[in-house]
Amino acid sequence: MDVLWMIPLLLLMIIPLLMCTSSTFVFYFKKFFYVAWMMVLALIGIPLCILKSGGRDIENMRIIRFMVRHVKYLLGLRFEVSGWEHLQTEGPYVVISNHQSSLDVLGLMEILPDRCTTIAKKELIYAGTVGLICWLGGIVFINRKKTSDAKSVMADAAKTMLDDQIRLWVFPEGTRNQNGDLLPFKKGAFHLAVQAQVPIIPVVFSSYSNFYLRKEKQFKSGIIRLKILPKIETKGMTSDDVASLSDKSFDLMRAAFLDISDSITRSNGPVRH
Numbered sequence: 530m531d532v533l534w535m536i537p538l539l540l541l542m543i544i545p546l547l548m549c550t551s552s553t554f555v556f557y558f559k560k561f562f563y564v565a566w567m568m569v570l571a572l573i574g575i576p577l578c579i580l581k582s583g584g585r586d587i588e589n590m591r592i593i594r595f596m597v598r599h600v601k602y603l604l605g606l607r608f609e610v611s612g613w614e615h616l617q618t619e620g621p622y623v624v625i626s627n628h629q630s631s632l633d634v635l636g637l638m639e640i641l642p643d644r645c646t647t648i649a650k651k652e653l654i655y656a657g658t659v660g661l662i663c664w665l666g667g668i669v670f671i672n673r674k675k676t677s678d679a680k681s682v683m684a685d686a687a688k689t690m691l692d693d694q695i696r697l698w699v700f701p702e703g704t705r706n707q708n709g710d711l712l713p714f715k716k717g718a719f720h721l722a723v724q725a726q727v728p729i730i731p732v733v734f735s736s737y738s739n740f741y742l743r744k745e746k747q748f749k750s751g752i753i754r755l756k757i758l759p760k761i762e763t764k765g766m767t768s769d770d771v772a773s774l775s776d777k778s779f780d781l782m783r784a785a786f787l788d789i790s791d792s793i794t795r796s797n798g799p800v801r802h
């Protein structure tokens with residue numbers, strides 16, 4: 530029994546030591562902590578969401594947003610947001626952003642407008658408590674491997690956006706990407722906006738490469754710049770305009786990505802707390 534009590538004590542001594550001496554340990558520790566803490570937060574959040582709304586309801590995103598906002602501090606991350614005024618748009622719209630890692634959830638929660646939920650891959654629903662809270666938050670799950678299914682779910686979502694006055698956040702790259710640039714955009718987000726005839730608001734996350742490198746196993750403290758760009762109207766557009774709308778959005782976001790990521794690399798000084 531006495532020996533068992535020593536295990537947490539030993540861990541309390543060894544973990545800080547390893548945190549100071551091994552960047553690989555920091556990488557795995559922060560990643561494990563992030564997932565475990567989100568699972569715990571979701572476990573606490575699930576009954577709160579059920580009590581507030583009785584089940585699946587977009588209003589639960591307020592609870593989720595509130596509960597996730599502190600996590601950045603625990604990971605040593607800070608956000609610098611510009612272009613807040615562009616989110617002050619009435620009614621439904623589609624937010625599009627680049628997608629580098631599951632850490633994007635922190636930036637998403639930093640600026641998530643009211644009555645806004647996301648489109649996500651259907652596999653996320655099986656992620657334990659996180660999957661359940663995503664469902665409770667009204668997240669729209671799509672099967673990326675079956676385009677026809679995904680298209681029909683998104684067509685329903687376009688209708689729901691207007692009926693229920695909701696906003697949807699889509700990652701048009703369709704997968705996580707940390708290649709130092711944006712992947713070509715998939716078309717779903719643009720069809721969605723055109724079908725609902727609602728504006729698109731592009732949001733750009735700066736590159737994480739100055740603090741998070743998966744291959745090199747580095748996860749340092751850092752600043753993430755979030756740039757909200759002016760809305761792009763889709764009124765009067767048809768499916769014929771989707772390709773050019775997608776190209777225009779891509780060009781604007783790529784320019785912003787290179788701009789804010791460059792400036793981070795240039796001013797790669799100490800982290801401001």
Ligand SMILES: CCCCC/C=C\C/C=C\CCCCCCCC(=O)SCCNC(=O)CCNC(=O)[C@H](O)C(C)(C)COP(=O)(O)OP(=O)(O)OC[C@H]1O[C@@H](n2cnc3c(N)ncnc32)[C@H](O)[C@@H]1OP(=O)(O)O
Pocket residue numbers: 567568570571572574592593596597628634647648649650653659662663666668671672673676679680681683684699700701702703704705714715716717718720721771
């Ligand atoms: C309290 C504690 C809480 C703890 C937990 C914390 C947080 C959790 C809560 C919230 C956070 C949630 C965060 C979730 C993030 C999840 C991120 C993801 O899962 S990203 C992956 C999923 N998303 C996407 O894939 C969206 C982007 N993809 C698309 O839009 C795709 O287009 C597609 C619809 C999936 C189809 O895929 P495909 O590969 O076939 O793409 P194409 O674009 O090439 O399309 C082919 C063809 O079809 C046409 N098309 C596409 N979409 C449509 C449409 N909607 N309607 C009509 N036609 C469509 C397209 O134009 C192409 O045709 P053509 O070549 O002729 O133009």
Ligand SMILES: CCCCCCCC/C=C\CCCCCCCC(=O)OC[C@@H](O)COP(=O)(O)O
Pocket residue numbers: 563564565567568628630631632634650653655656657659703704705
């Ligand atoms: C049964 C236990 C399963 C445990 C699984 C743990 C799941 C993760 C838990 C906590 C992380 C919190 C944030 C969750 C939201 C992250 C969403 C995300 O980033 O999904 C990836 C998706 O965009 C693209 O996936 P791919 O890169 O195409 O593949």
